[in-house]
Amino acid sequence: NWTTGNVIEEQVAAIRELVGDKRAICGLSGGVDSAVAAALVQKAIGSQLTCVYVDHGLMRKGETEQVEKDFVAATGVQLKVVDAEERFLKALAGVSDPEEKRKVIGREFIRVFEQAQAEIIADEGPAVEFLVQGTLYPDVVESGGGTGTANIKSHHNVGGLPEDLEFKLIEPLRKLFKDEVRMVGQELGLPEEIVQRQPFPGPGLGIRIVGEVTKERLDLLREADAIAREELTAAGLDRDIWQCPVVLLADVRSVGVQGDGRTYGHPIVLRPVSSEDAMTADWSRLPYDVLARISTRITNEVRDVNRVVLDVTSKPPGTIEWE
Numbered sequence: 001n002w003t004t005g006n007v008i009e010e011q012v013a014a015i016r017e018l019v020g021d022k023r024a025i026c027g028l029s030g031g032v033d034s035a036v037a038a039a040l041v042q043k044a045i046g047s048q049l050t051c052v053y054v055d056h057g058l059m060r061k062g063e064t065e066q067v068e069k070d071f072v073a074a075t076g077v078q079l080k081v082v083d084a085e086e087r088f089l090k091a092l093a094g095v096s097d098p099e100e101k102r103k104v105i106g107r108e109f110i111r112v113f114e115q116a117q118a119e120i121i122a123d124e125g126p127a128v129e130f131l132v133q134g135t136l137y138p139d140v141v142e143s144g145g146g147t148g149t150a151n152i153k154s155h156h157n158v159g160g161l162p163e164d165l166e167f168k169l170i171e172p173l174r175k176l177f178k179d180e181v182r183m184v185g186q187e188l189g190l191p192e193e194i195v196q197r198q199p200f201p202g203p204g205l206g207i208r209i210v211g212e213v214t215k216e217r218l219d220l221l222r223e224a225d226a227i228a229r230e231e232l233t234a235a236g237l238d239r240d241i242w243q244c245p246v247v248l249l250a251d252v253r254s255v256g257v258q259g260d261g262r263t264y265g266h267p268i269v270l271r272p273v274s275s276e277d278a279m280t281a282d283w284s285r286l287p288y289d290v291l292a293r294i295s296t297r298i299t300n301e302v303r304d305v306n307r308v309v310l311d312v313t314s315k316p317p318g319t320i321e322w323e
C-alpha cells in the first residue's frame with residue numbers, strides 16, 4: 001500500500017543499489033521537483049551527491065537564499081552555487097522578444113551548468129556517472145516517455161538539461177504526481193516554502209518584464225512580487241490560487257499623481273489564476289480588499305510604479321505568463 005514512507009524506503013534502496021560507490025550530480029532550480037528528487041538521493045547516497053544551483057539573477061526575492069540556506073540545512077546536501085547574474089544580464093541586454101529571451105536564458109544556463117559539472121567531475125573522487133532529474137509521472141506521459149513538458153512556448157525547464165550528456169539518469173519521482181511529491185518532500189523534512197511552492201517558470205522574472213531585462217527593472221519587479229505574495233499568503237489564499245504572476249510593463253508609462261506631484265511611472269499587472277494543470281486556467285476572483293491592499297502597498301512602496309492592474313483573461317485565449 002502507498003505511503004510516503006514506503007516510497008522513500010523503496011527509492012533509497014534502489015538508488016543505493018544503482019549508484020554503488022560512484023557519484024551523482026543534480027541541478028536545483030528552486031522548484032519542488034528538483035528539491036525533492038535531490039533530497040531523496042541525498043538520503044540514499046549522502047556525500048556521493050553534489051547539487052548545482054545556478055543563480056541567474058532572475059529569481060524572486062528570498063528564493064536563492066531558501067535554496068542556499070534552508071534547503072542545505074534541512075538535507076545536509078553538498079551544494080555548489082554559481083553566481084551567474086552578471087553573465088545572464090549581459091546576455092539579455094537589448095533582448096525584448098519573449099522567445100529570444102527564453103533562448104538566451106536556456107543557452108546560458110546550459111553553459112554555466114556544464115562548466116560547474118566539469119569542475120565537479122574534475123574533483124577528487126569516484127567517477128560521476130549519474131544525473132538526478134525531478135521528472136514526474138505527468139511529464140513521462142505527456143512527452144511519450146521522455147522528459148520535459150510540452151507547451152506552445154519553448155519551455156526551458158531550468159534544471160532541464162542538454163541531451164548529449166553521457167550520464168545515466170536517476171528519476172526517483174517518475175511514478176509520482178505533484179501532490180505525492182509534496183508529501184514525500186514534507187516527510188523528508190524540507191522547508192514548507194519549498195514543498196508548497198507554486199509553479200514558477202525556469203526563465204524566472206526574465207519573462208515577467210515586458211521589454212528589456214535590466215537589473216533595475218528586476219529589483220523593482222522583485223519588490224512588487226514580494227508584496228503580492230506576502231498579502232496573498234497573509235490572506236490564506238495560497239492554496240486557492242494556482243499561481244499569480246506579477247508582471248512589469250517596462251515599456252509602458254502612464255501619468256499619475258502622488259503627494260502633490262505628477263508621476264510618469266510603470267504599471268504592474270497581477271495575474272492570479274486557478275488551474276488544474278496549467279493547460280487551461282481561469283482568472284481568480286480574489287477578494288477586493290486583498291487586491292486593494294496589494295495595490296496600495298505596491299504603489300506606495302515600489303519606486304516608479306504608479307498603477308496596478310488586474311488581468312481578467314482566462315487561458316485560452318491568454319496564456320498564464322505574459323511572455
Ligand code: XMP
Nearest residue numbers: 155156157199200201202203278319320321
Ligand atoms: P503559459 O504561460 O504557457 O504557462 O500558460 C503554463 C505554465 O508553464 C509555466 N511556464 C514555464 N515553465 N519554463 C518553465 O519551466 C518556461 O519557459 C515557462 N513558461 C511558462 C507557467 O508559469 C505556467 O505554470
